[in-house]
Amino acid sequence: MVSQLANRRGFLVLMLVMAQGAAGWAQSQQSACAVSLTDADITRRFLERREAVLAQAIGTIDPADPTKGGYLEVAAALQKGVKREAALARLAVINRPTPNANMFWAYPMAAVMTAGRAGLDDKAWARIQExxxxxxxxxxxxENHWAMSYASLYLAAQTCPEAGPGQWFNGRSSAENLAEAKAYLEHWMWVTTNFGQGEYDSPSYIQEYLIPMGLLAGWAKDEVLRQKARMMLDYLIYDYAVESVEGNYGGAHSRVYPRQIVAPGQAPIAAISWLLFGYHQQAGDPANTILAMSGYVPPPILERIARDEVHRPYVERELKRTRWRMRNAGPHSFVIGDKRTVPVYKYSYVDRDFVLGSTQGGLLQPIQQQTWSLDWRSDKPVATAANTFFGTQPYSSPYEGTMFFGGDWDTVSDLIARSKADYDSEDKLPGGSPYEQVFQQGAALIALYDMPAGNRFSHVTTFFSRDLEHTTEDPSGWIFAQGGPVYIAYRPFAAGVWKPNDWTHLLGNDAKGFIGSGFAQWGLGSRCYVSDALRNGYVVQVAPVRAYASFAAFQAAVRSLPLTFSTQAAPEATFTTLDGSVLHVRYDEPPTVNGATPDYDHWPLFDSPFAHEERGSQRLEIRQGGERYLLDFTKPLIQETAVSCPQP
Amino acid sequence: MKSPAAFFLALLLAGVSSLAADTPPAHRLYAAVAMTKAQKNSATPTDSGLYQRDEHGEWSYFGPRVLGIASLAVQPGSHGQVILVAIADGVLRSMDGGRTWRKTTGWDVADVRSFAFDPADANRVYASTCWGPLRSTDGGATWSLAQAGLTQLYCQAVAADAEKPGRVLLGTEDGIYRSTDAAKTWARTEFPPVSVLRIAQSPADPHLLLAGTQGRGAWLSRDSGATWTAVDPATGTSNLYAAALDPRDVHRLAVGGWGVGVRVSADGGATWTDRTAGLPVKNIFVLAFDPDVPGRLLASTFEEGTFYTDDFGRTWHSAGLDGAYVFDLIFVPTAR
Known part of the structure; x- marks a missing residue:
């Protein structure tokens, strides 16, 4: 069954390569979309981009200069059989010192050992084994570290299956390493397809999942594991596509770096979206290189979903989970195996021009959580576009650190901040807070805050990017703005002050490199609305520009919406949204929509026009138009219907 | 009391910041450290691992170069050949005195913090990890989860009773649990529901145990861990990471913690004295009495070095390891 599917996909790709230039099967469903979305055209374009990725990688290897190129570029050259001598010379240079990058050494090395195996000489192979x-x-x-570590170890051990304990760093034989790695990788897939990913929906770390799954999909000799890895690639890419807008990963994220939260195009997903779907522009990215070498081809249905304009706007609900909590797990935690976690309820409103998405708030991830965000289509350069709007309650505490890390109470925050310099800053923008609760319905959300006195940072920050236009503080208390194709209405419950997005003291320390490099290009000019009331909150209502005759009309519509709120005791609010839903929220109590509480007990793994899966399903059936694409991890197999003309 | 010659020698050695002893030590000292002071713009320290102190008081690298080493234990009776190392990736075991190593745990074991060999059976060894305790019945060659009876799995400290076979104490997020069946099952003791950071048993009197906690100070048990009493009210709300009991004098105890420095008791815990003066900071993570030098106490600070005192904290002398975050100091009998 597995091989039938694999063969079928391979055959399809082969036929498409042979038939490039032939007429497409059908016209695009996207009447307004410039690109054809037929299977043939989607696949042809992907294959062209794939070749461009490989050409760029190989181009890095310079026969005259053995200081250029990394492991992946070496692997690509060796796989293609070009510049072999130069690639081996470069490899010898890279391999000379003792490595120090751990799994970030292991995965590109595994790529050299697999993709580049045929081109390696005995000397290079001996050094690799050493x-x-x-x-x-x-x-x-x-979670991403382990996925990369074990995928790399698996493939490395696979290359020398008879090797004994003395030939491995950990004193375990190849057979033992293969078994341990496979057991973990299958466990990770099982947890993810039952309960949701822990390090979920990260525009940064999706890269670190595509890498190990790409490696396994390309080179695992175990047919079942290879098939599961291909399916996980489909799974992860669907998870992204269904919440994307023009290539950007919209909504709430488990992890995002400061520069990426301010300028979403700074995240790796921007480069990855180019390979997968043709968004933005080509840029070097390790996941792209590995996917290109692996032979993986995304099913065309995924690009049709990413570019969908027929079903949008729609609501996407997803179930994820927190990172494993070793301490302070809390009353809402539950156990998977012997690890504690808490459900994460994702909700995204996906419009063709924007995505507004959120989670319930609280401490869901350490350090880099983004609880909610609005991202919109932008015609500005991807690397510097600040096409985003979000809020946060800056929180820093050893309570959080010891929840997720094995460090000591008195040092954990300090040690975190040595690599994530913004963690303990009042100006921080990523991060969850135990005092933040968010509820979203459609294109509106309400955030509530109830902070104890003495909290390290007792303010709420809302990020107003430099790309916003027409920002207006209305006498009604609403603040209106326009972000490209989306109108924004923001109603704070307590007064705040405007502050420039100024990371001066962050940029002054030793960690400024990754966080702050290029700040003048992508970070300057934005500002934050900062309110320091301990009991606080706000309402956000957004709408597409196309839905209103004018900005004034949008403002008038919002002003007329019934809204009551109080922060005298536990913060609460009642708000009637633009679509007529009545939301009621009170801190620490279940929210209601038109009097009914959402059914969190049965929150689905995925739910949108494209898929519905209950928790525990271990499968994902993707539907689009007349198509059906089933990933069944219990078998494992992929079933797809014959591709029909996906007309609306 | 030391002989005059030894005292004079000690003075000389103190002047050159040396830990060299006047006779070959019966124990070798190991330190599990991470060199975090130099850790800038990085999620990992510049160096990490085990260091061993030689007879001249110098430290040198020992064992595998692995991140996240928290502790070390040597199987009793193995003459230093069977060594266990607690690392973030699991348990490492050497059968040849540290020349070769093997990871003896699978993917599901992580963040191992400490070990305790059962004095009654050198093949029985227990481990605390951030994800729950482990037990081994073959000297650490294989491991199994040992979670029966626990409500919270996080555990940082484990101690095997030197007196009664199979009795084990476990310092968890929820106080101290005790097992009487070699860690097959656990039962909660009458201890506050707080994180227990260190449990130390007196080599001189196995009924006497000292525990350091997060936010609730130091606790003493005189009945092998059945009941506990808070001691030293001055540190009653402190995070105490370090606890040590003098192997030669049952009345001499020491605790240390964050912002607390070193506090000592010479009367079995009845009264306590601050002995921080002379140390560069008041942040202490490890205390250990030297079994080879009567009265000598070592204290490791957070990143500002390790120090020793031969006068119960009145004066301190450098013992090296500058810049280190020391997780454990372990005295191991030398193989003779």
């Missing part, structure tokens, strides 16, 4: 024997690549402590 490194695996003498260097201990630490497994790391995050």
């Amino acid at each position: 490194l695996w024997r003498t260097y201990w690549p630490n497994r790391g402590d995050t």
Whole structure:
């Protein structure tokens, strides 16, 4: 069954390569879309981009200069059989010192050992084996670390299945390493397809999941594991596509870096979206190189969903989970295996021009959580567009650190801030807070805050990017703005002050490199609305510009909406949205929509016009037009109907 | 009391910041450290691992170069050949005195913090991890989860009773749990529901145990852990990471913690004295009595070095490890 599917996909790709230039099967469903969305055209374009990725990688290898290129570029050259001598010379240089990058050493090395295997000479192979024997690549402590570590270890061990314990850094034989790695990878897939990903929907770290799954999909000799990895690629890419707007990953995220939260196009997903769907522009990215080498081709249905304009706007609900909580797990936690976690309820309103998405708030992830955001289509350069709007309650505490890390109470925040310099800053923009609760319905959301006195940072920050236009503080208390194709209405419950998005003291410390490099290009000019009331909140209502005759008309419509709120005791609000829904929220109590409480007990793994899966399903059936694409991890197999003409 | 010659020698050695002893030590000292002071713009320290102190008081790297080493234990009776190392990736075991190593846990074990060999059976060893305790019945060659009876799995400290076989104490997020069946099952003791950071048993009197907690100070048990009493009210709300009991004098105890420095008791815990003066900071993570030098106490600070005192904290001398975040100091009998 597995091989039938694999063969079928391979055959399809082969036929498409042979038939490039032939007429497409059908016209695009997207009458307003410039690109054809037929299977043939989608696949042809992907294959062209794939070749461009490989050409760029190989182009980095310079026969005259063995200082250029990394492991992945070496692997690409060796796989293609070009510049072999130069690639081997470069590899010898890279391999000379003892590595220190742990799983970020292991995965590109695994790519060299698999994709580039045919081009390696005995000397290079001997050095590679020596490194695996003498260097201990630490497994790391995050979900993506483990996925990369074990995928790399699996493939490395696969290359020498008879090797004994003395040939490996950890004193375990190839057979033992293969078994351990496979057991973890299958466990991760099982947890993800039952309960949702822990490090979910990150525009940064999606890269670190596509990498290991791409490696396994390309080179795992175990047919079942290889098939599952291909399916996980489909799964992860669907998860992204269904909440994307013009290539950007919209909504709430488990992890996002400061520069990426301010300028979404700074995230790796921007480059990845180019390979997958043709958004933005080509840029070097390790996930792209590995996917290009692996032979993986996304099913065309995924690009049709990413570019959908027929079903949008729609609501996407997803179930995820927190990172494993080792301490302070809380009363809402539950156990998977022997690890504690808490459900994450994602809700995104996906319009063709924007995505407004959120989670319920609280501490869902350490350090880099984004609880809610609005992202919109933008015609500005991707690397500097600040096409986003969001709020946060800056929170920093060893309570959070010890929840997710094994560090000590008195040092954990300090040690976190040595690599994530914004963590303990009052100006921080990413991060969850135990004092933040968010509820969203359609294109409106309400955030409530109830902070104790003495909290390290007792303010609420709302980010108003430099790309916003016509920002107006209305006498009604609403603040109106326009972000490209979306109108924004923001109603704070307590007065605030405007502050420039100024990271001066952050940029002054030793960690400024990754956080602050290029800040003048992508970070200057935005500002924050900062309110320091302990009991606080706000309403956000957005709408597409196309839905109103004018900005004034939108403002008038919002002003007329019934809204009451109080922060005297527990913060609460009642708001009638533009679509007529009546939302009622009170801190620490279940919210209601038109008097009914959402059914969190049965919140689905996925729910939108394209898929509905209950928790525990271990499957994902994607539907679009007349198409059906089923990922069944219990078998495992992929079933797809014959591609029909996906006319609306 | 030391002989005059030894005292004079000690003075000389103190002047050159050396830990060298006047006779070959019966124990070797190991330190599990991470060099965090130099950790800038990085999620990982510049160096990490085990260091061993030689007979001249110098520290050198020992064992595998692995991140996240928290502790070390040597199987009793193995003459230093069977060594266990607690690392973030699991448990490492050497059968040849540290020349070669093997990871003896699978993917599901992580963040191992400490070990305790059962004095009654050198093949029985217990481990605390951030995700729950482990037990082994073959000297650490294989491990199984040991979670029966626990409501919270996080555990940082484990101690095997030196007196009664199979009795084990576990410092968890929810106080101290005790097992009487070699960690097969656990039962909660009468201890506050707080994180227990360190449990130390007196080598001189196995009924006497000292525990450091997060936010609730130091606790003492005189009945092998059945009941506990808070001691040293001055640190009653402190985070105490360090606890040590003098192997030669049952009345001499020491605790240390964040912002607390070193506090000592010479009367079995009845009264306590601050002995921080002379240390560069008041942030202490490890205390250990040297079994080879009567009265010598070592204290490791957060990133500002390790120090020793031969006068119960009245004066301190450098013992090296500058810049280190020391997780454990372990005295291991030398193989003879």
